Amino acid sequence: MSSFALEVKSLTKKIGKKTIVDNVSFQVKKGEIFGLLGPNGAGKTTIIRMIVSLINRSGGEVIINGRDLDDEFTLAMDNLGAIVENPEFYKYLSGYKNLRHYERMALSDIPGSRIKEVTELVGLEEAIHDKVKTYSLGMRQRLGVAQAILHKPSLLILDEPTNGLDPQGIREFREYLRKLANEGTSVLVSSHLLSEMQQMCDRFAIIERGKLVVISSMNEEKETDIHDVEFEVNDSVRAADLVRRYFPDAGLAAKGLQRLSISAARDTIPEINRMLVENEILVYEIINVKASLEERFLEITGKEREAYQA
Amino acid sequence: MIGLIQNEMMKIFGKKASWIYMVAIVLAILIGGIIYVKFTEDSNPNWRSEMKAEVTQLEAQVKSSKDKGEKEFLQREIEQKQYYLKENIDPNSKTSWHFMNEVVMGVSSLVTLFVVIVGSANVSAEFSDGTIKQLLIRPHRRWSVLLSKYIAMVLYALMMVAVLVVSGYLISIILCGNSDFNMKMYEMTLDGQKIAEAGPQFFMKILYLLPSLFVIMTIAFMLSTLFKSQALAVGIGIFVLFFSSTVGGLIVMLADKYTWAKFLIFPHLDLKIFAFQDKIMGNITLPMSLGILGVYYLIFIVVTFVFFQKRDISI
Ligand SMILES: Nc1ncnc2c1ncn2[C@@H]1O[C@H](COP(=O)(O)OP(=O)(O)O)[C@@H](O)[C@H]1O
Ligand SMILES: [Mg+2]
Numbered sequence: 001m002s003s004f005a006l007e008v009k010s011l012t013k014k015i016g017k018k019t020i021v022d023n024v025s026f027q028v029k030k031g032e033i034f035g036l037l038g039p040n041g042a043g044k045t046t047i048i049r050m051i052v053s054l055i056n057r058s059g060g061e062v063i064i065n066g067r068d069l070d071d072e073f074t075l076a077m078d079n080l081g082a083i084v085e086n087p088e089f090y091k092y093l094s095g096y097k098n099l100r101h102y103e104r105m106a107l108s109d110i111p112g113s114r115i116k117e118v119t120e121l122v123g124l125e126e127a128i129h130d131k132v133k134t135y136s137l138g139m140r141q142r143l144g145v146a147q148a149i150l151h152k153p154s155l156l157i158l159d160e161p162t163n164g165l166d167p168q169g170i171r172e173f174r175e176y177l178r179k180l181a182n183e184g185t186s187v188l189v190s191s192h193l194l195s196e197m198q199q200m201c202d203r204f205a206i207i208e209r210g211k212l213v214v215i216s217s218m219n220e221e222k223e224t225d226i227h228d229v230e231f232e233v234n235d236s237v238r239a240a241d242l243v244r245r246y247f248p249d250a251g252l253a254a255k256g257l258q259r260l261s262i263s264a265a266r267d268t269i270p271e272i273n274r275m276l277v278e279n280e281i282l283v284y285e286i287i288n289v290k291a292s293l294e295e296r297f298l299e300i301t302g303k304e305r306e307a308y309q310a
Numbered sequence: 311m312i313g314l315i316q317n318e319m320m321k322i323f324g325k326k327a328s329w330i331y332m333v334a335i336v337l338a339i340l341i342g343g344i345i346y347v348k349f350t351e352d353s354n355p356n357w358r359s360e361m362k363a364e365v366t367q368l369e370a371q372v373k374s375s376k377d378k379g380e381k382e383f384l385q386r387e388i389e390q391k392q393y394y395l396k397e398n399i400d401p402n403s404k405t406s407w408h409f410m411n412e413v414v415m416g417v418s419s420l421v422t423l424f425v426v427i428v429g430s431a432n433v434s435a436e437f438s439d440g441t442i443k444q445l446l447i448r449p450h451r452r453w454s455v456l457l458s459k460y461i462a463m464v465l466y467a468l469m470m471v472a473v474l475v476v477s478g479y480l481i482s483i484i485l486c487g488n489s490d491f492n493m494k495m496y497e498m499t500l501d502g503q504k505i506a507e508a509g510p511q512f513f514m515k516i517l518y519l520l521p522s523l524f525v526i527m528t529i530a531f532m533l534s535t536l537f538k539s540q541a542l543a544v545g546i547g548i549f550v551l552f553f554s555s556t557v558g559g560l561i562v563m564l565a566d567k568y569t570w571a572k573f574l575i576f577p578h579l580d581l582k583i584f585a586f587q588d589k590i591m592g593n594i595t596l597p598m599s600l601g602i603l604g605v606y607y608l609i610f611i612v613v614t615f616v617f618f619q620k621r622d623i624s625i
Contacts, residue, residue: 049622049623049624052447053446053447054443054446054447054622054623054624055622055623055624056620056622073449073451074449074450074451075449076449077447077448077449077450078449080447082447084443084444084447085443086440087444088439088440088441088443088444089441089444090321090324090439090441091439092324092325092326093320093321093324097320097324100320101317101320101321102444102448104313104314104316104317105313105314105317105445105448105449105450106448106449107449147444
């Protein structure tokens with residue numbers, strides 16, 4: 001079995017002459033919450049629609065739990081639960097009947113108690129036998145989650161799930177996702193809000209005009225995760241030589257005479273610092289590139305906003 | 311697949327309209343039946359002697375008449391009545407099987423209308439409501455989801471026909487009393503005239519109704535996959551239904567001149583005509599009509615499934 005819940009390789013979507021999604025690749029690990037961050041119109045929904053096979057791919061591969069959508073469609077799809085944009089239901093049926101509907105569509109038999117279980121999980125016991133047309137937006141959102149996790153999928157895909165939720169609802173939702181992830185479900189979630197991604201995800205990818213710009217890790221606890229930092233030093237050329245000699249595994253790039261950008265495991269960064277200091281390099285500052293990522297994102301969304309105003 | 315079909319049936323009958331259409335069929339038969347019983351000429355136990363008297367009277371009129379056209383008309387009238395007398399058919403008799411042939415068959419076009427409405431809403435409503443995206447992210451191939459919808463539609467159509475026949479039969483017995491299944495009956499309609507046994511004639515018409523009902527339903531179903539708007543799909547579906555029934559007659563005239571017109575779908579959409587005639591448009595027999603319908607049916611099914619399989623769901 002694959003160690004990834006989802007592998008996306010060179011995903012591309014062209015409509016007419018426009019390339020809406022351009023060669024996007026990423027992987028979601030088992031039990032990980034992975035985000036797609038990007039301003040409106042960046043192509044997040046299009047990426048998600050291709051993964052859940054609502055729209056055709058112009059190119060690329062999607063592998064869910066080790067099963068390629070092109071080769072083992074039904075088995076791949078059985079591992080998947082999703083809400084694409086707003087969850088829509090058969091309004092003339094009760095919430096319960098809507099869930100029964102999706103229960104019957106699962107490949108494996110779902111025990112009769114499962115509907116009750118997810119209903120309680122999302123807190124809809126009171127209203128579950130009412131018609132969906134009487135539900136508030138928040139209730140529909142919760143029913144959406146219920147239908148997505150009904151068959152215990154190993155991969156949950158949520159497109160802007162917090163749209164329309166109040167801050168309290170968003171917090172609950174976040175905790176709930178974390179709980180699911182701890183139980184082993186992997187989550188792919190999209191948003192146009194940086195802060196939301198930072199709070200919700202282990203890692204996220206920034207999507208800009210259909211392209212994947214960068215993947216950033218939020219998980220600071222893991223000491224072995226690769227981090228990007230910039231050292232401000234008095235002599236970047238000599239510092240680079242030293243790093244290359246003592247830490248041959250670290251990624252390295254000089255940026256001008258005083259700046260050195262380094263990718264290394266989090267726990268080796270203080271060691272690099274000590275080594276530099278011991279070799280009489282003056283270290284003025286160590287900058288976490290996550291911050292500049294933030295700038296990068298704000299820059300993207302800022303441009304977007306200017307474009308709206310123009 | 312069974313689960314998928316179960317789902318589709320649940321959705322069809324989850325909508326009030328689907329029930330209302332069934333009730334409407336029953337009501338239409340009831341109202342039509344009451345009008346039929348109350349407001350058409352009643353049969354008379356002494357019809358034979360009265361008809362004989364009418365014949366004598368008409369014969370007198372023929373003698374006194376000077377106009378040639380009038381004479382011919384009266385002569386035909388006389389022949390008709392003598393024919394009734396000879397075959398012992400009361401033209402005004404209203405037995406339960408007459409009722410089935412007249413009233414229930416009349417209401418059958420309502421069945422077609424309702425089936426078209428439900429059929430053209432079937433897939434398009436999933437697009438209108440946005441539920442299609444939740445439906446197609448399941449571990450089922452698109453074609454099997456669509457097939458389950460189609461099968462559910464067929465089942466609904468068959469149920470509507472069953473409601474028509476069963477409720478028609480019950481109402482006919484209530485209003486007219488039971489009668490002889492094999493009794494002779496004289497039928498004269500736009501499609502032609504003939505003497506037939508009333509019961510078998512009725513079931514023959516229902517049988518002839520089914521292929522056309524299926525094809526029209528399939529057209530409606532195709533429309534419902536082509537259009538994302540339920541209102542548009544239903545509107546066009548109803549338009550096609552009325553257009554085909556109007557244009558059918560025109561095509562028959564056209565077919566006198568041009569052979570290709572015989573292969574248009576419209577004249578074959580009402581096969582009930584074969585309950586009266588062996589051939590239509592000169593040389594088209596029932597098997598030929600069925601063959602032509604079959605070809606159209608295949609085309610519609612292929613278009614529907616291929617289009618649905620390939621389309622991008624981006625609502
Ligand atoms: N069916 C379509 N035809 C043409 N352009 C489309 C279509 N769907 C999406 N787009 C365009 O693709 C871009 C990405 O859209 P989308 O994936 O919805 O972005 P996001 O979810 O990140 O807001 C937008 O510019 C949008 O206008
Ligand atoms: Mg979107």
